[in-house]
Amino acid sequence: MAVEICIDVQDLSYAYHDGRQALRGVNLRVRPGEKVALVGPNGAGKSTLLLHLNGILRGDGGVRVMGQAVTEPNLARIRAQVGLVFQDPDDQLFSPTVFEDVAFGPLYAGLPEEEIRRRVAWALAQVGAEPYAERVSHHLSLGEKKRIAIASVLSMEPEILVLDEPTAGLDPRTRRRLIGLLQKLSQTLLVATHDLWLVAEVFPRTVVLDEGQVIADGPTEELLADAVLMGAHGLEVPHCYLPHAERHHG
Amino acid sequence: MGLRIHALDAYRSGDSLVHRLDARVKLVLAVLFIATAALTPDGAWPAYALLAALALGVILLSRLGVGFVYRRSAVALPFALAAVTVMFSTPGQPLLVARILGWDVTLSDAGLVRFVSIVLKSWLSVQMAVVLTASTPFPGLLQAMRSLCLPKVLVAIVGFAYRYIFVIADEVMRMMRARAARSGSREGRGGGSVFWRARVTGGMAGNLFLRSIARSERIYEAMVARGYDGEVRVLRPPSLQLGDVLVALLFVLVLGAVQALAQLF
Numbered sequence: 001m002a003v004e005i006c007i008d009v010q011d012l013s014y015a016y017h018d019g020r021q022a023l024r025g026v027n028l029r030v031r032p033g034e035k036v037a038l039v040g041p042n043g044a045g046k047s048t049l050l051l052h053l054n055g056i057l058r059g060d061g062g063v064r065v066m067g068q069a070v071t072e073p074n075l076a077r078i079r080a081q082v083g084l085v086f087q088d089p090d091d092q093l094f095s096p097t098v099f100e101d102v103a104f105g106p107l108y109a110g111l112p113e114e115e116i117r118r119r120v121a122w123a124l125a126q127v128g129a130e131p132y133a134e135r136v137s138h139h140l141s142l143g144e145k146k147r148i149a150i151a152s153v154l155s156m157e158p159e160i161l162v163l164d165e166p167t168a169g170l171d172p173r174t175r176r177r178l179i180g181l182l183q184k185l186s187q188t189l190l191v192a193t194h195d196l197w198l199v200a201e202v203f204p205r206t207v208v209l210d211e212g213q214v215i216a217d218g219p220t221e222e223l224l225a226d227a228v229l230m231g232a233h234g235l236e237v238p239h240c241y242l243p244h245a246e247r248h249h250g
Numbered sequence: 251m252g253l254r255i256h257a258l259d260a261y262r263s264g265d266s267l268v269h270r271l272d273a274r275v276k277l278v279l280a281v282l283f284i285a286t287a288a289l290t291p292d293g294a295w296p297a298y299a300l301l302a303a304l305a306l307g308v309i310l311l312s313r314l315g316v317g318f319v320y321r322r323s324a325v326a327l328p329f330a331l332a333a334v335t336v337m338f339s340t341p342g343q344p345l346l347v348a349r350i351l352g353w354d355v356t357l358s359d360a361g362l363v364r365f366v367s368i369v370l371k372s373w374l375s376v377q378m379a380v381v382l383t384a385s386t387p388f389p390g391l392l393q394a395m396r397s398l399c400l401p402k403v404l405v406a407i408v409g410f411a412y413r414y415i416f417v418i419a420d421e422v423m424r425m426m427r428a429r430a431a432r433s434g435s436r437e438g439r440g441g442g443s444v445f446w447r448a449r450v451t452g453g454m455a456g457n458l459f460l461r462s463i464a465r466s467e468r469i470y471e472a473m474v475a476r477g478y479d480g481e482v483r484v485l486r487p488p489s490l491q492l493g494d495v496l497v498a499l500l501f502v503l504v505l506g507a508v509q510a511l512a513q514l515f
Contacts, residue, residue: 056471076477084475090417091468096389096409103485108477113485136389138416156476 003067006032006160006188007053013212014048014059022048023059024212030188032159037203037220038192041234045212046192047087050162053190054082066159080109083153083187087164089145093137098129098148101137105156123155124148127181143174147181160188167195196238200224208233260383268312268381272494273390274397274487279501280382284375286505290512292360292367297512298374304504305377312385319380326376333368337361388412393487402482418462425454 007030014023022045030036038046051057055070055078063070065078083105086092095101102123106116124130127147137145146166153161166182167175175198182189182202193199199206199220206223208216210233216223223229225241263269268276283304290297309319342360349355383391392412395405429450442450470478 051471054475056474076479079475079477082475084472086468086472086475088468091465092472094410094413094469094472096392096413100389100484104473104478105476107483107485108479116485134387134389136387138413153476 003032005029005064006066007190008062008064009049009052010062010064012049012052012059012061012063014045014052014057022212023052025061026209026212026214028207028214028217030160030190032188033186034205035189035203036191037199037206038190038209039194039196039199039206039235040209040215044209044233046209047164048212049209050084050164050190050192053160053162054079054084056084080105080156081158082160082162083156083158085149085153085161085163085166087168089142089149090137092149092152093145096136097133098124098135098137098140099133101148101152102133102155104152109156119155119157123151126154126184127151128177141174143170143177146170146174146178150181158187160190161185163189163191163193165193165195166191167193167198196224196235197240200238200240208235210234260380261387262314262318262384263387264313264385266311266313266385267497268308268314268385271385271497272490273386273394274490275494275498276382276386277391277394277398279498280378282502282505283378286509287371287374289509290367290371293363294367294512297508298367298370300508300511301374302370304508305374305381308381309377312381314381314384319377319384322380322384323373323376327369327373330369330372333365336368337365340364393484396484397487402484406482414465417465418458421461422458425458429454 007028009026009028012023012026013021015021026045026049028049038049040046048057052059052063052070053065055063055075058070066081068074068078070078093101095104099120102120103116106119111119120133121130124133127150129144129148129151132140132144132148137148140148150161150163150166163182166178170178175195179198179202182191182198189203191198191203203220206216206218206220207214208223208229215233216226216229221241224238227237230237283301287301290301306316309316337357338355338361340358340361342358344356345359345362346357347354348357386394389409392405392409395408396402
């Protein structure tokens with residue numbers, strides 16, 4: 001499917017039941033194959049925005065994915081195209097075994113059994129977790145759970161991967177492995193994160209979100225090096241973008 | 251993290267005939283064994299001895315360790331105390347008459363036989379249940395329940411309970427640790443009144459409940475995100491092997507023989 005814009009969010013607003021306004025007129029366009037980081041302080045609306053991309057939340061405004069509006073009749077197709085990886089893998093891995101979790105998406109897509117098994121094997125291989133198929137999720141470490149959570153959406157062969165805080169809580173080695181995995185993936189990536197080093201390393205484009213609005217959208221090296229912008233929105237300039245002199249004193 | 255409650259997990263990995271036996275066959279045979287034990291008449295001691303020998307044989311084959319199974323099955327013994335009253339309520343030859351709170355309480359011989367039989371039968375049943383759960387990974391048991399046509403929704407609920415009991419137990423332990431960390435007290439001063447402590451505990455229970463609801467909503471979102479449409483679907487389980495069927499037949503024959511003997515006796 002050749003589309004120019006694979007995620008197209010126009011003037012999206014959303015308020016929670018308690019009246020808290022989470023999104024105020026968000027605009028965002030992502031081209032196929034782009035790797036985009038979504039940064040901003042806690043409560044900026046990052047997770048809320050991500051939940052709109054496959055129609056789990058439905059706000060006011062337009063959301064189009066792969067050229068299709070996110071509406072009731074399109075939901076099943078859109079959910080197969082947008083792989084959403086939640087922040088807490090204990091929410092994402094709800095089946096008794098790893099195999100069943102990775103097979104869940106393909107099973108509900110109505111694929112034949114052979115194809116389901118092939119996809120599970122392929123997805124587990126992608127994240128380097130082939131030996132875990134028969135394991136029980138609660139026996140796994142956080143890093144293993146995070147990787148298998150990614151496999152559980154890769155098995156749906158989505159065009160777009162949307163991840164919420166993929167590196168939160170990981171130790172450096174596990175985090176390094178996960179970054180390697182993110183770099184290897186060919187899908188369009190939209191990742192919400194506080195890990196600005198990860199942003200600097202993997203994502204050419206950054207979107208800054210604060211109080212439900214897009215504050216800035218542009219090349220990562222320009223935005224993250226902008227100390228005024230970063231400071232105003234509860235973020236900081238990663239060391240790699242600091243002028244040389246400050247790096248030793250600051 | 252780092253808090254894990256593995257003690258809740260009954261499964262003990264191993265490689266034995268019993269471990270390798272198909273979970274569906276094991277579940278059916280364990281239920282049949284328990285039914286046989288329950289149907290055996292009171293005081294049929296030779297039948298009990300045969301059942302105990304059969305259970306012992308299965309335990310030895312499973313290589314779980316006789317001590318391990320007996321210890322774990324003893325946990326269920328206190329529940330057998332609920333049957334204490336049959337000692338005094340079954341008519342028969344009086345062995346002992348005691349006066350308790352102005353009531354004449356009679357211990358009869360038939361009552362004693364019945365009580366001992368109930369304790370033995372429940373102990374034997376629990377032994378087999380212990381072997382079943384210790385030699386079968388939980389997902390296998392779930393699949394077995396599904397194959398035996400238990401309602402799918404019920405099996406799914408059991409599956410979720412098993413998956414999240416560990417997560418919730420971790421949450422409880424973190425909360426207790428957080429409370430303990432803030433429960434320092436000066437020497438000679440206790441930690442508040444019983445009423446106050448009860449309120450703290452109640453608050454913790456409420457908090458846990460709210461967290462669990464929030465988690466269940468996130469899990470549902472994760473399911474919906476991958477196409478869940480309200481219907482429980484699973485892959486077809488593999489077909490039974492000839493060996494599993496033969497073992498099942500043999501076991502059923504032995505159980506039948508024991509039952510016939512017990513009824514004749």
